[in-house]
Amino acid sequence: MxxxxxxxxxxxxxxxxxxxxxxxxxxxxxxxxxxxxxxxxxxxxxxxxxxxxxxxxDDGDDDEPVSYPRGAVGEDRLTLPVGQADAPAVLTVYEDFRCPACAQFEAGFGKTINELVDAGKLRAEYRLVRLIDGNFGGSGSRNAANAAACAQDAGEFVPYHDLLFRSQPPETDDAFADKGRLKELAGKIDGLRGKTFDACVDEGRYDGWVNASDDAFAESGHNSTPTVLLDGESIYGQGSGLTPESFRRLVEDAGTS
The missing domain is CATH 1.20.5 (Single alpha-helices involved in coiled-coils or other helix-helix interfaces)
Known part of the structure; x- marks a missing residue:
């Protein structure tokens, strides 16, 4: 071209x-x-x-690693013991810090339990659960149980346990979800509040342990709180007619049988 x-x-x-x-x-x-x-x-x-x-x-993650509070005993170390290991009677109490019936039980029997423990006649074993979190939503049961486990580390489980129940909000009020509130209450107990306790509460150090305890409760066959067992036998509930005086007699009789 x-x-x-x-x-x-x-x-x-x-x-x-x-x-x-x-x-x-x-x-x-x-x-x-x-x-x-x-x-x-x-x-x-x-x-x-x-x-x-x-x-x-996930707040409800049951697979998160489990850290154990100081002195936790029993199967899978899910029990917080109070009293002498060789006490003649053992009281097992499944409790939820948001549970109104648990607060009523503590108000009616807590003083007697503490007296019997101090006298060496009774060993109390507390199993902490988060039943109300499941019923009404929220995280107050778990957070309060974690804080109580943190108090166990400091050797102040009993006074903090008792204070939580005396300070319990209404069942539908998830006030114990506020970790600041849990730390504020700890400030009322001499020697408890400090950097170690605050860090334990803030990081939810024992959340996995609380979840494991709650799972064990669900598998135990019990379905309500409080569940109160004396030497393995249920003694408290609807129609039981239990009073502090009759409870004391039951414990003392168990110790002599």
Whole structure:
């Protein structure tokens, strides 16, 4: 083809222009595919991270590692003992710090229990659960139980346990979910409040232990709180007619049998 042929030159330019357009189109498609692949990859990573973080943040995660309060005993170390190990009678109490019936039990029998423990006639074993959290939602049962376990580390479980029940909010009020409130109450007990206790409460050090204790309660066959057992036999509940005086006699009789 002659270079002096105008028609030939135009045809060549048109072919070159068309080829350039096709190349630009291919380049755009390639860039779009690369960008799309990058977006899909990022979304996949974000989703994976979200699932991992969600698993870590789940308040009800029963698989989180378990740390044990100082002195915890029994099967799976889920019991907080009070009193002499060789006391002639053993009282097992399943309690929830948000449970009104538990607060009523403590108001009626707590003083007698403490007196019998101090006299060496009774060993009390407390099992802390979070039944009300499940019934009404929230985390006050768990947070209060964790704080009580932190008090156990400091050797102040009994006074803090008793104070929590005396300070109990209405059942539907999740006030114990506020860790600041739990620390404020601890300040009323000499020697309890401090950096160690506060850190234990803030980080939920014994949340896994509380969850494990609650799981064991669900598997125990008991379904309400308080569940109160004297040497393995239920003694408190609807129609039991138990009084502090009759409870004292039961304990003393158990110690002589």
């Amino acid at each position: 002659s270079e002096n042929n105008p028609e030939g030159k135009r045809a060549a330019r048109d072919r070159l222009q068309a080829e350039r357009e096709r190349q630009r189109s291919r380049d755009r498609q390639r860039r779009m595919l690369i960008a799309l692949a990058a977006v899909v990859g990022v979304l996949a990573v974000v989703a994976l991270i979200g699932m991992m973080v969600g698993g870590l943040d």
